[in-house]
Amino acid sequence: MKQEMDTTTLWMCDKCHEALVLQKVHVRYLEGSFEVELLKCPTCKMVFISDELAMGKMLEVEKGLEDK
């Protein structure tokens, strides 16, 4: 899954009060498994997914995998 999102963001982790950093994240769905660069909290590791990513590229990949 190609990454299509901002590499920086104003959003920060509310628990850790940390700015988010771009890191490799493991995502999986059905038989598919990928490494993608996403913004996440460096401390608690919570990953940030925007509306555009979820309803755009992610949805497209999900549908693609469902039809495999």
Next chain:
Amino acid sequence: MDLDKLLEIGNQCIHLEPPTCVASCPVHMDILAFVSEIEKGDFAKAYKIMENKIPFSRLIGKICDHPCENTCVRKNLGGSIHISELEKTVIALGYVAPKKPFPLPKTKGNVAIIGGGLSGCVAAVELDKKGYKVSIYEKTNRLGGSLWAYEGKGLEKQAIEEELSTIENKGMKVFYNTEVSEENLHSYKEKYDALYLGTGVWSKAYDINPYSFQVEDSSLFVGGKLQTKNDSVIFSASSGKRVAVSIDRYINKTSMLASREREGIFETKLDFNTTHVMPLKRVEKTLQTYSENEAIEEASRCLKCQCNECINACVHMQRFSITPDSYIRSINHNERIILGTHHANAMINACTQCGLCKVVCPVGIGMKEIIHETRQSMVERGKMPVSAHDFALKDMQFSHSDYFSLVRKQPSKEASKDLFYYPVIAFSAYARGLYKGSGKTGYLFYPGCQLSSTHTEYIGDIYKHLVGAIKDKDADNDVGLYLGCCGAPADWAGRLDLMPESVEKIRKTWEEMEEPTFILACSSCAATFEKYLPMIKTISLWEVFEKYGLPEVDIKKGKRELCIHDACATRHDSKVHESIRSIVKTLGYSVEELEYSKEKAKCCGYGGLVACANPEQAKDFVEDRKHESEHDVLVYCAMCKDMLVKGEKRAYHILDLIYGQEQDQSSSQKMPTLSERQNNRKHLKQTLLKEIWKEETMSADETYTFTLRISDDVKELMEKRFILVGDIEKVIDNAIKNKERFFNPKTSDYLARLRLQNVTYWVKYEENGNEMTLKDAYSHRMEVVEH
């Protein structure tokens, strides 16, 4: 799934069956395409289409005896399309001299053509095209034979000479003034791989095979007038073409007879439906041939006969521009594919399984059962896209849960005794019904999940009415109540594994209650009962109303006209159609019958869970339906109303009319959201338990420390994305409790996520004390590993 059997069904589809004109043309000119090009004004292309099937089309096109016109479907509807005249105009306006032939090596064999008349010339040209070395033996000093009889009578000398000269230009050898006879035929047989005899007259009458025109199994083939036994130009040309096929097969040693049933004229299976065709008079030519405009006008009269009955009636087939023949091939491919994308998934999940195609199909092919079986197979093979039906199936689980599911016998006489006093007992049929309580449940009112979700307010009243009305006439039988889901969503989704959960519970309840008759208010429930619970006797609520009387309503005669949108699941249930119409008339409305009604009912788009799997396709169904009439629509299925109202067509459920809730026409109609539907079911159960069975229950609503504020825009987004308020609440609750959220210092918004079962929900919100204002909601199924 038996795919071979399925393909056989697909082969029965007559969508691609040729029209009668093509079937009665001995060379099968593509008349549909020919006429269509003329209509577009492209005469050159029309000529190309002629040339494709008719050899020497510049000549034959002018003198063809056009058997096609005798069978034209327009014949008695203004006169057959004047194909022969159109051909003349096309030759005049669209003839292009052929390009100089590029000589190919002729290595496939040597063939002698005996007799250079029309059929011989045709056979020669066809064999030359196939790569044979052709020699023509002609007893006179010119080719063409009977063609010359038309010189000055339709054909010009120059055109005949030009066309026939192509034979020698292509490199074929012509032996003029050479007469071959029965006596010296054997010497030709020895010299050539095959012989074609097309001399018109011959001393010996050979016995020829009617399909291959072969003499026994020899190298001799007979065609032209010797075979056709008539003077027809086009039959003669056809004969030459067919012999060329036979000689090619003979020399190549392939089957002489395989797949030749449809050579020459044949009977088409197409029986074009002319019910809606208005007569239109044939265009008369003002000069010797049609002018360009006259030809275009005449061509436009052509009905382009093709069986499109199903696709004309179904917006699903229209969206995918597919008919059962190609649809079934796609399913076959989709089922067999092992590696790669299942491209037909989206299409298979966009059929509403309404069954209309089968009703309109002249050969009775129905996609409903095929789609059902296909979805079941996809589920079994683990190839059904999860997202397609996930929401609907979860909603079904909700209906199965204790939030909604409820079975109660009629309140007992003992428990109801505080109602049995004057004046209640005198004025309330319900109280009298309870007073007559027998303890034996003869009827179980089963309103179904969707009616309970969207027309919640009527359920209690209907129940009380049923108790009063039925007990009045049938004192032995009490009326119980059963809230639940019949399992139709699982059936539509091909999830047969989920059917027992719905069906078994119903069957057990039915047995425990000594086999009561189910009173059904939903047509999909009725279809599911018929399919999975055939042992249970059912009756529609509408028939009960007709038999035992309507709830007391204010009936005024002369109300307006409504069109009836029948529920597609009742297609074959004429009793329901009659009851509905009778009730509507009793209530004082008049009815406009739509073209697609009763057994030809069209689906609202909800069927087959299409509204869930493919909302765009579902919209097509509503759009199609809403433009069928100016009048407001009357429905008797809760989902039909939901779909039509959401599609901005004013629609009333028959219960709206019965209970006088037909709103005034100026106010807009609104249907409950997905979340409200679940809440309505929850509250219906609690309300009924409290009001009818006097049972107090704990509130089933979750309580949170915060309240939500959701704008209409966000609500609409949530509906589109199948996100429930309950999901949002869980996300925010978790965000507050565990601080699992992001914060945007610039906007002061929070963004939180929580995975619930197989979906991660995201909520963007603003916090104002205890009030959370929603800004956005979205979800994904993909799992993000956080560590």
